Amino acid sequence: MRLTQGTFSFLPELTDEQIGAQVEHCLSQGWALSIEYTDDPHPRNTYWEMFGQPMFDLHDAAGVMAELGSARATFPGQYIKLNAFDATRGVESVRLSFIVNRPATEPGFALIREEAAGRAIRYTIRSYAAERPEGERYP
Amino acid sequence: MRFPAYPHRMDAKQRYTAGVLKYAEMGYWNADYEPKETDILALFRITPQDGVDPQEAAAAVAGESSTATWTVVWTDRLTAADVYRAKAYRVEPVPGNEDQFFAYIAYDIDLFEPGSIANLTASIIGNVFGFKPLKALRLEDMRFPVAYVKTFDGPPTGIVVERERLDKFGRPLLGATTKPKLGLSGRNYGRVVYEALKGGLDFTKDDENINSQPFMHWRDRFLFVMEAVNRASAASGEVKGHYLNVTGATMEDIYERAEFAKELGSVVVMIDLVIGYSAIQSISKWARRNDVILHLHRAGASTYTRQKNHGISFRVIAKWMRLAGVDHIHAGTVVGKLEGDPNTVQGFYNILREPHNPVDLQRGIYFEQDWAGLRKVMPVASGGIHAGQMHQLLTYLGEDTVLQFGGGTIGHPMGIQAGATANRVALEAMVLARNEGRDIWNEGPAILADAARDCSPLKAALDTWGEVTFDYTSTDTPDFVPTATPA
Numbered sequence: 001m002r003l004t005q006g007t008f009s010f011l012p013e014l015t016d017e018q019i020g021a022q023v024e025h026c027l028s029q030g031w032a033l034s035i036e037y038t039d040d041p042h043p044r045n046t047y048w049e050m051f052g053q054p055m056f057d058l059h060d061a062a063g064v065m066a067e068l069g070s071a072r073a074t075f076p077g078q079y080i081k082l083n084a085f086d087a088t089r090g091v092e093s094v095r096l097s098f099i100v101n102r103p104a105t106e107p108g109f110a111l112i113r114e115e116a117a118g119r120a121i122r123y124t125i126r127s128y129a130a131e132r133p134e135g136e137r138y139p
Numbered sequence: 140m141r142f143p144a145y146p147h148r149m150d151a152k153q154r155y156t157a158g159v160l161k162y163a164e165m166g167y168w169n170a171d172y173e174p175k176e177t178d179i180l181a182l183f184r185i186t187p188q189d190g191v192d193p194q195e196a197a198a199a200v201a202g203e204s205s206t207a208t209w210t211v212v213w214t215d216r217l218t219a220a221d222v223y224r225a226k227a228y229r230v231e232p233v234p235g236n237e238d239q240f241f242a243y244i245a246y247d248i249d250l251f252e253p254g255s256i257a258n259l260t261a262s263i264i265g266n267v268f269g270f271k272p273l274k275a276l277r278l279e280d281m282r283f284p285v286a287y288v289k290t291f292d293g294p295p296t297g298i299v300v301e302r303e304r305l306d307k308f309g310r311p312l313l314g315a316t317t318k319p320k321l322g323l324s325g326r327n328y329g330r331v332v333y334e335a336l337k338g339g340l341d342f343t344k345d346d347e348n349i350n351s352q353p354f355m356h357w358r359d360r361f362l363f364v365m366e367a368v369n370r371a372s373a374a375s376g377e378v379k380g381h382y383l384n385v386t387g388a389t390m391e392d393i394y395e396r397a398e399f400a401k402e403l404g405s406v407v408v409m410i411d412l413v414i415g416y417s418a419i420q421s422i423s424k425w426a427r428r429n430d431v432i433l434h435l436h437r438a439g440a441s442t443y444t445r446q447k448n449h450g451i452s453f454r455v456i457a458k459w460m461r462l463a464g465v466d467h468i469h470a471g472t473v474v475g476k477l478e479g480d481p482n483t484v485q486g487f488y489n490i491l492r493e494p495h496n497p498v499d500l501q502r503g504i505y506f507e508q509d510w511a512g513l514r515k516v517m518p519v520a521s522g523g524i525h526a527g528q529m530h531q532l533l534t535y536l537g538e539d540t541v542l543q544f545g546g547g548t549i550g551h552p553m554g555i556q557a558g559a560t561a562n563r564v565a566l567e568a569m570v571l572a573r574n575e576g577r578d579i580w581n582e583g584p585a586i587l588a589d590a591a592r593d594c595s596p597l598k599a600a601l602d603t604w605g606e607v608t609f610d611y612t613s614t615d616t617p618d619f620v621p622t623a624t625p626a
Binding site for chain 2: 001003004005007008009010011012014018021022025041042043044046083084089090091092093094095096097098108109110111119120121122123125
């Protein structure tokens with residue numbers, strides 16, 4: 001399967017040039033970029049690991065791309081996403097978030113059904129990869 | 140044009156002598172009145188009967204929507220009547236329309252119960268629309284003081300929190316209404332939901348008139364739909380949702396359905412505008428207590444919002460619904476099959492989404508409005524839109540919106556999943572291009588054609604619907620600019 005979280009997951013993988021153009025856009029809006037990675041891509045895993053602090057003071061796309069290069073070198077087999085944070089009052093949240101690295105194979109998720117009263121079913125989504133310990137989930 | 144203050148002021152004894160006075164003479168017209176910061180303001184479009192002068196008509200509207208009756212009553216003197224009387228303070232001719240006038244009216248805040256849309260509307264639109272001296276009357280806009288705004292909870296979730304819960308940022312959300320809207324069994328209905336969500340939509344939706352009919356009872360629908368939602372979520376790794384319409388005959392039914400939706404893990408429930416303002420405020424409080432997004436379908440609204448001379452502008456409904464507290468509201472598409480002048484629709488969107496609205500006559504916003512931290516409502520664009528219009532939709536409507544392609548998903552020649560994928564790819568390609576600084580308005584068709592090279596479903600969608608437009612003249616248009624036509 002292909003994990004389709006993030007703003008651009010239905011497009012072919014973005015080139016570094018395309019990623020750089022999105023970074024430029026975010027910086028031009030005054031948003032701070034940050035990099036996060038995980039090997040547990042559950043749809044409700046809100047807190048991916050932070051690859052350093054959000055880059056509030058970095059206003060140069062090349063610098064952001066260098067950080068991304070370093071994240072990819074450190075965690076080549078994990079999901080990595082770029083987030084853009086907007087601190088404007090009334091927003092104070094993420095404005096753009098897209099995946100820029102993914103493992104070679106994506107085993108996807110099992111849907112676990114627990115039969116409950118009536119015909120109701122309680123659903124649990126479990127990542128096949130997360131059945132192994134953290135750090136050993138993707139080859 | 141500004142009319143002089145009413146010339147002769149009567150002493151109190153004369154004013155309260157039994158009999159009939161003109162409304163203006165009773166104190167409902169005051170050209171000298173300076174609205175207070177705490178006043179609630181309303182702008183009406185009035186069409187007086189022949190021979191009724193506009194100030195008197197405006198005063199009558201002020202009177203009938205506040206304290207007045209048709210004759211003098213001495214019991215006014217037991218109250219602070221000068222405060223409680225609404226004041227028409229300005230009358231202006233409507234540009235290009237000789238028999239219509241804009242009447243500005245100020246209401247003291249203490250005329251209204253805090254936090255009650257029912258009470259507010261019982262005054263403002265309660266009696267006055269049937270008033271004989273007027274041929275027609277339309278409520279164009281309202282201004283709510285911060286003191287009054289703060290008596291409402293507003294949207295239970297709001298745009299920012301909804302995005303954080305769904306983990307979806309940087310693009311409009313995508314939805315589709317299940318079709319055919321009536322007749323599917325629960326099992327078949329869930330099939331449509333699964334295909335559309337797995338194909339790439341974020342939301343699917345019950346239609347306004349899907350409640351609990353002989354062909355599909357509500358519990359059956361909810362159970363099958365939640366199987367579909369969870370299957371699609373597991374297949375994509377994304378949070379997905381279906382607006383389960385909990386509209387029912389009684390508030391008890393509505394609560395029962397909402398509780399069941401919550402128990403099954405639905406992130407969102409839906410209601411129709413026709414359930415009424417108090418029911419909307421009730422279910423809004425329920426949604427807030429239960430962390431469920433609340434979708435509102437504006438069923439019935441066009442009966443009173445569409446015609447310009449009589450009724451209520453949708454911008455007023457949008458303001459009431461932001462106060463009452465809904466998270467989504469259908470607010471027009473500009474380019475689709477339903478009524479929607481571009482500027483007027485953008486006015487609705489600004490009212491729903493901005494922290495503060497400046498006066499913007501071109502978009503039909505007549506008053507400055509400070510929303511005082513009230514959460515933002517996600518406007519929903521639904522009705523006759525398709526992937527080939529993506530550049531227009533993104534330009535007109537921006538990013539914080541749900542684009543709903545019902546027919547444009549389910550009617551796809553390669554199937555529902557393909558239809559959903561076409562829409563998602565078109566959307567992501569357009570957002571990517573916009574962020575790169577490209578001129579999507581003009582390059583839109585080329586951007587879509589490029590994206591379609593990697594995506595045969597998008598190619599098929601463009602081949603099927605690329606030329607479909609709904610290019611009719613709008614009826615609800617701004618009074619201050621020439622009317623633009625979409626596309």
